[in-house]
Amino acid sequence: xxxxxxxxxxxxxxxxxxxxxxxxxxxxxxxxxxxxxxxxxxxxxxxxxxxxxxxxxxxxxxxxxxxxxxxxxxxxxxxxxxxxxxxxxxxxxxxxxxxxxxxxxxxxxxxxxx
DNA sequence: AATGTGACGGACC
DNA sequence: TGGTCCGCCACAT
Numbered sequence: 712x713x714x715x716x717x718x719x720x721x722x723x724x725x726x727x728x729x730x731x732x733x734x735x736x737x738x739x740x741x742x743x744x745x746x747x748x749x750x751x752x753x754x755x756x757x758x759x760x761x762x763x764x765x766x767x768x769x770x771x772x773x774x775x776x777x778x779x780x781x782x783x784x785x786x787x788x789x790x791x792x793x794x795x796x797x798x799x800x801x802x803x804x805x806x807x808x809x810x811x812x813x814x815x816x817x818x819x820x821x822x823x824x825x
Numbered sequence: 826a827a828t829g830t831g832a833c834g835g836a837c838c
Numbered sequence: 839t840g841g842t843c844c845g846c847c848a849c850a851t
Contacts, residue, residue: 723848724847724848725848725849742834743832743833743834744834755833755848756833756834756847757830757848758831758833758848759832759833761830761832761833761848761850763831763832764831764832765830765831765849765850777832778832779832779833780835784832785833790832791832792832795832
């Protein structure tokens, strides 16, 4: 039907990840591992990255709010890095001189899961 | 069913 | 501090 372009099992890991990503507030970030954990598998961080890579703009996911555990943008330079940085800074997320984001300050952790 | 993918994470040196 | 190696997982082909 309309929207089966997603093609993943409804309510599956991918759906959960997407739902979580859409709840990240502006000006906040999460790590791949955290999202994976919230989605039910703390070891599936790589899968979260894969989902973002495979998702299109139509998914309306705040992909730029996902960074790695070091507080850094994982996208390679000239392959999305600058774009992500720009989007983050536009929301007030500041990168340090080493391109690091202070997770203690910007990391978003949902207060509770329903 | 087997193999490949991918923007990870952690252990280790 | 930073590079390398390895384990992990769900989805694609």
